[in-house]
Amino acid sequence: MELRPLHITGAQLVESGAPRPGSLLVIGGRIAALDPAEVPNGAETIDAKGQWLAPGIIDLGVFATDKPAFHFGGITRAALMPDSGLLDGAGLVERAAKGGKPDLWVHPLAAATKGLAGKELAEIGLMKEAGARAIATGRARIADSGVMRRVLSYAASLGLVTIIHAEDEGLTAGAVATDGEMATRLGLASAPAIAEAMAIARDLALVEETGAPVHFRQVTTARGLELIRAAKAKGLPVLCGITPAHLLLSDTAIGDFRTFARLSPPLRSEEDRRACLAAIADGTIDILSSGHDPRGPEDKRLPFAEAQPGMAGAETLLALGLGLVRDEHIAPGRLFELLAATPACLLGVDAGKLEVGKEADLILVDPDTPWQVDAKKMAAWAGNTPFDGMPVQGRATAMWKGGQRIR
Amino acid sequence: MTNATIRPASDYPPGGDAFRHRHLTGIAQLTPWEISYILDAAEQWVDLNRSGAAKHDDALAGLTIINAFFENSTRTLLSFEIAGKRLGADVVNMHAAQSSVKKGETLIDTAMTLNAMRADAIVIRHSASGAVQLIADKVDCPVLNAGDGRHEHPTQALLDALTIRRRKGKVEGLTIAICGDVLHSRVARSNILALTLLGSEVRVVAPSTLIPPAMERMHVATFTNMDEGLKDADVVMMLRLQSERMDGAYLPSAREYHALYGLTPQRLEKAKPDAIVMHPGPMNRGVEIDSSIADDPARSTITEQVEMGVAVRMACLDILTRRKRGVPGWN
Numbered sequence: 001m002e003l004r005p006l007h008i009t010g011a012q013l014v015e016s017g018a019p020r021p022g023s024l025l026v027i028g029g030r031i032a033a034l035d036p037a038e039v040p041n042g043a044e045t046i047d048a049k050g051q052w053l054a055p056g057i058i059d060l061g062v063f064a065t066d067k068p069a070f071h072f073g074g075i076t077r078a079a080l081m082p083d084s085g086l087l088d089g090a091g092l093v094e095r096a097a098k099g100g101k102p103d104l105w106v107h108p109l110a111a112a113t114k115g116l117a118g119k120e121l122a123e124i125g126l127m128k129e130a131g132a133r134a135i136a137t138g139r140a141r142i143a144d145s146g147v148m149r150r151v152l153s154y155a156a157s158l159g160l161v162t163i164i165h166a167e168d169e170g171l172t173a174g175a176v177a178t179d180g181e182m183a184t185r186l187g188l189a190s191a192p193a194i195a196e197a198m199a200i201a202r203d204l205a206l207v208e209e210t211g212a213p214v215h216f217r218q219v220t221t222a223r224g225l226e227l228i229r230a231a232k233a234k235g236l237p238v239l240c241g242i243t244p245a246h247l248l249l250s251d252t253a254i255g256d257f258r259t260f261a262r263l264s265p266p267l268r269s270e271e272d273r274r275a276c277l278a279a280i281a282d283g284t285i286d287i288l289s290s291g292h293d294p295r296g297p298e299d300k301r302l303p304f305a306e307a308q309p310g311m312a313g314a315e316t317l318l319a320l321g322l323g324l325v326r327d328e329h330i331a332p333g334r335l336f337e338l339l340a341a342t343p344a345c346l347l348g349v350d351a352g353k354l355e356v357g358k359e360a361d362l363i364l365v366d367p368d369t370p371w372q373v374d375a376k377k378m379a380a381w382a383g384n385t386p387f388d389g390m391p392v393q394g395r396a397t398a399m400w401k402g403g404q405r406i407r
Numbered sequence: 408m409t410n411a412t413i414r415p416a417s418d419y420p421p422g423g424d425a426f427r428h429r430h431l432t433g434i435a436q437l438t439p440w441e442i443s444y445i446l447d448a449a450e451q452w453v454d455l456n457r458s459g460a461a462k463h464d465d466a467l468a469g470l471t472i473i474n475a476f477f478e479n480s481t482r483t484l485l486s487f488e489i490a491g492k493r494l495g496a497d498v499v500n501m502h503a504a505q506s507s508v509k510k511g512e513t514l515i516d517t518a519m520t521l522n523a524m525r526a527d528a529i530v531i532r533h534s535a536s537g538a539v540q541l542i543a544d545k546v547d548c549p550v551l552n553a554g555d556g557r558h559e560h561p562t563q564a565l566l567d568a569l570t571i572r573r574r575k576g577k578v579e580g581l582t583i584a585i586c587g588d589v590l591h592s593r594v595a596r597s598n599i600l601a602l603t604l605l606g607s608e609v610r611v612v613a614p615s616t617l618i619p620p621a622m623e624r625m626h627v628a629t630f631t632n633m634d635e636g637l638k639d640a641d642v643v644m645m646l647r648l649q650s651e652r653m654d655g656a657y658l659p660s661a662r663e664y665h666a667l668y669g670l671t672p673q674r675l676e677k678a679k680p681d682a683i684v685m686h687p688g689p690m691n692r693g694v695e696i697d698s699s700i701a702d703d704p705a706r707s708t709i710t711e712q713v714e715m716g717v718a719v720r721m722a723c724l725d726i727l728t729r730r731k732r733g734v735p736g737w738n
Contacts, residue, residue, distance in 0.1 A: 179620035185435065187536040187558030187596055190620060257537030301515055303535030305556070 003029055003403050006360070007039045011048035014365075015354055016333040019052050026360040029403040033356060048364055051397060054336050055352050056361035057318060058343035060241065061136070061163065061217050063293040065099045065106055069314035069380035071407055073290070074396025076361040078104065078314075079347060082111035083138045084293075088122045090130035097131035103406045105361075107347050109136040109163060112151045118142040121154060128158055133347040134215070136163040139264060141199050143169050149206050156212035161239075161346050163215045164203055166224065167265055171195035176305045177266045182251040188304060193268055197223035204231050204238065213237035215346055219285070220246040220268050222275035229284050239346060241287035243313055244320035245386055247276050253386055259300045259307035260375070261386040263291075266309075280338070281329045287346070288338035290317040294382035312380040315373075316387050322367050322394035332367075360403035367394045426726050430543045430550040433559035434600040442601055445722050446569050452718035456493070466725055467496035470527035470732070475517070476553070477503040477533040482688060482713065483553050483563075487530050490720035496527070518542040528728055531555070536593075549727035551720075557591050562723060563687055564597035566715040568605060570708050571642055573715075574683050579606030584636050584678070585627075586612040586668065587646030587695055590619050590657075594687045595646055599625050612636030614668065616657045633668050637677040644685045645670055648695050661694050670696045675706070683708050 006026040012019035013034065025036040025043070039045075056076025063084045070078055080087070080096055087093050088111035100106035110132035114120045116139075124135055135155050141164060142148040155162045175191035177183035183190035200216060204227060207214050219225055219240040231238045245263055250270040253261040261267060268276075279285045293310030300307050321335050330338070344352025351359040373390045375383035399406040425444050428436060456462050472491040476484050484500060491498035501521075514533070518541075521529055528549045531539045536556030543550035554560040572578050583602055589595040589611045602609050609627045611618060622629050630636030637643060653661045670684065684696070684706045692698045701707050729737040 181621040181624035184619040184621050184625065185596070187556050187593060189557075192620075257540055297515075298513070301513070301541075303514065303533070303538040303541055303556070305535055305537075 005032070005040045005043035006400070006403055007036070007043045007045045008053055008362070009045060009047055010050060011053035011364070012050060013354055014052050014054040014332050014336050016337075017331055019332055024053060024354065024362075026400070026403040029360055031354065031356055031358050031360050034354065046398075052332070052365040052367055053354070054363055054365055055340040055354060056363050056399060056401065057339045058347070058349070058352055059292065059314060059317065060287055060289045060343040060346065061109070061291060062289075062314065063291075063310065064381075065096075065104070066292060066294055066314060066380050067100065067104050069292065069294070069312065069378070070104055071399065072379040072396075073314040073316070074318050074363040074365065074399060075290075075314055076105060076363070076399060076401050076406075077107060077349065077351065078292075079107045079109050079133065079343070081138065082109055082116060082136055086116065087111050087127070087132070088114055088116065090123060090126040093127045093132045094130040103401055105349075105401065107131075107133040107349065109134050111135070112137050112155070112162060113142060113147065118144060118147060121151060124155055124160065125158055128160060132160070133349070134161045134163055136217070137165050139165060140169060141165050141167060141203075145202060145206070148203065149210065152206055152212035152214065153210040156210060161213045161215050163217050166196050166199035166203065166216050166219065168195040168198040171198065175266070176262060177254060178251055178268050180251055180269050182254060186254065186257060186304070188254075193221045193272060194223060196221045196265060197227055200224050200227045204236065207231070207236050207238060211237070215239040215241065215287070217241050217289075218243060218246065218265060218291070220265050220276060221272045225275055225279040225284055229279075232284070239286040239342065240284070241289055242276055242280065242285050243289060243291040244317060245291070245311060245313070246273065247280060247324065248320060249273070249386055254304070257304040258386070259302065259304055260311065260384045260388060262304060262307050262309045263311060263386070264309035277329055280324065286338070286342045288317070288321055288335075289343070290314045292380070294380045295384045296382045300384050310384065311386055312378060312382055312384045315379055316385060316392065318365065318396060319371070319392035319394045320387070322365075323392060326393065360400055362400045363396045364398040365394060366397050369393060369395055371395065429727070431561055431723055431727060432540050432543055432550065432552045434561045434564050434597045434604070435559065437604070439604045442565065442568065442604060445565055445719065445726065446572060448726060449565070449569055449715070449718040449722035452493075452721040453715065456714070456717060462493055463495065464493065465495035467491070467494040467728060467732070470496045470728060471525070472496045472498050472528045472530065472724065473521055473524070473526040474498065474500045474530045474553075475521060475532075476501065477531070477538070478554070480532055480553070483532065486713070486716045487553060487720050490717050490724055493717070494721055494724060496724070514538060514541060515545060518545045522546040522548070527731055528724060548731070551723055551727065554593050557593050557596065559597045560593040561597050562716065562720055563594050564601040565723070566712055566719040567598055567644065567685060567687075568601050569715045569719055570685065570712050571683070574708060574711075575641060578602065581607045581641040582610070582639060583607045583642040583644060584610045584612050584640040585644045585646065586633065586636065586670070588617045588648050588652055589613050589646065590617045591649065591652065592646050598644065599627055603627065610636055610640070612668075614658060614664070617652070633674055634677050637674060640678040640682055642683055642685060643670065643675065643678055645696050647687065647689065648691060650691075665694050669694060670700055672697065672699055675700060682706070685709065685712060687712070
């Protein structure tokens with residue numbers, strides 16, 4: 001069926017900097033013009049009524065294909081981590097890539113090693129042909145430096161970015177929290193925050209040696225961010241990301257043994273949290289993602305140390321990101337670089353910006369609508385949010401994928 | 408914090424205001440006067456327990472107390488059982504080894520089962536920090552923490568405070584050295600909280616591998632040298648060292664631990680001449696403590712601690728069930 005052209009008028013277009021009034025024309029599933037002088041006959045016209053028109057969110061590094069949550073959150077593309085359903089073979093990758101059709105793009109991230117065991121290279125080339133857009137070390141890093149070096153250079157030769165989890169497993173063995181007053185008072189096994197910086201330091205040395213492009217999926221400590229800053233200054237091909245949890249919560253959130261605040265990496269000290277906010281403001285952090293990892297009561301209604309880490313983050317990602325704008329840490333244009341443009345670039349997909357020729361993955365955002373996060377009423381299949389009860393503002397009110405209305 | 412802020416229990420009107428908590432999950436939830444209130448209440452049970460043959464009170468007659476122990480224990484279980492029985496309650500012990508916990512039932516499901524049996528108080532020991540709080544949130548009756556992971560063991564801290572108060576006449580202003588495996592010790596955590604609340608100067612003395620992070624935030628000084636840590640202490644509180652800590656991961660060997668941190672008569676001379684020596688038991692004689700000290704009645708309070716344990720647990724069971732029993736003023 002031929003797609004009708006789509007004309008969105010009366011919008012505030014989110015490009016770089018502050019949103020500006022304008023309109024946008026979509027023809028054949030792609031952005032045909034900004035502020036078009038002429039609109040083809042028969043085009044469908046949507047009046048945005050002053051709402052923001054922004055690129056659909058590209059959520060880099062989720063652990064489940066949870067469509068209702070992604071649609072609620074204005075997420076048009078999700079890059080799926082290789083952990084939950086193991087993605088270490090071409091067939092598995094191909095099936096995962098189809099998992100979102102027809103109304104969600106799923107971009108599988110291939111397991112870097114067989115079984116994510118950190119021992120042998122997985123069939124990265126075949127997985128790329130099957131649709132993998134990058135490779136990932138999964139929930140843990142690759143402990144063996146020799147294996148890691150080979151993974152990096154092999155992936156780079158195939159033009160793929162390696163997405164890294166950065167924690168030194170020797171320091172974090174058995175730990176469920178970050179060293180500090182909170183962990184000590186609660187009697188929880190904890191690891192020093194430098195476990196992150198140590199892992200980053202090793203991998204940056206390997207990046208320098210191999211020239212391979214990498215993305216540290218979550219950098220959550222002041223020392224880790226300092227290393228990334230220095231690496232970028234040197235011109236190394238390094239990106240790093242974070243989730244709203246590490247920007248907005250410190251380890252005090254685990255008080256009362258709240259398992260919804262058990263995350264990987266664990267929540268950090270208040271000083272580290274502030275360093276993360278500074279790093280998102282100064283451009284050190286490149287990508288903001290949800291880390292969406294819905295966990296039911298069988299994984300979370302347990303003593304803290306026995307509970308699984310992870311949070312359902314897809315629904316709150318946009319609203320918490322808009323909170324960063326409202327608190328003047330970042331500008332609206334920069335928010336959508338973090339949420340869409342940079343992830344699109346990493347994954348090599350032709351979307352993530354309001355530019356002529358890009359795929360028309362679009363969302364309308366009402367940036368001010370107030371609502372309250374409620375763990376019991378989430379669209380996600382589990383409500384394990386550390387932000388339960390928090391009043392927030394802003395949500396996606398309409399979505400298009402490739403010019404087709406999804407909601 | 409000084410003892411000036413601690414008013415005697417008699418200053419309070421009779422009734423629930425003196426102890427507002429439904430559960431006893433930790434010392435962290437208590438104020439100094441609430442701790443004093445429990446200690447004062449325990450004194451009467453010490454007298455009863457020492458009084459001849461009929462060591463019995465029927466305050467809790469007809470109530471059912473379940474001791475749910477998900478982790479092995481001999482002395483704490485026995486102490487709670489005796490405390491409940493001396494108060495006239497029907498006491499039932501549930502051992503994890505015999506329960507459906509081994510069959511994969513979740514902790515919450517076990518808690519709901521105990522709740523459905525209409526217990527009037529549940530005493531819980533569990534190997535995971537926070538497990539007792541998790542159960543307390545799900546049941547209708549008072550829950551007493553008998554030790555959860557390395558988090559808290561509040562009745563142990565209360566019995567230790569009572570022992571110190573009876574031996575020394577006060578707790579405020581004393582210098583108390585807690586020595587040994589503080590990292591893995593719930594006894595240490597509860598004692599640090601209780602004794603600092605009551606106005607003591609608390610030190611921890613341990614190998615650096617067994618000191619938890621951020622101890623300064625708990626208002627204690629840390630020492631890795633045993634002689635310096637014991638200097639002028641009024642109370643030396645030894646902790647049990649689990650044998651699995653001595654296999655090289657945290658400590659090189661039991662032999663080395665004894666050489667550097669074992670409490671010997673020579674070391675004890677660094678403390679005040681009238682310093683008392685405490686141990687929560689069970690002891691590793693010849694590892695953390697020499698027998699000559701453990702068996703010296705002038706120094707060692709170890710059996711007295713066991714005695715105070717029963718009295719303190721009677722006080723806790725009594726106070727926490729007062730609302731249920733409709734004691735006047737406790738609504």
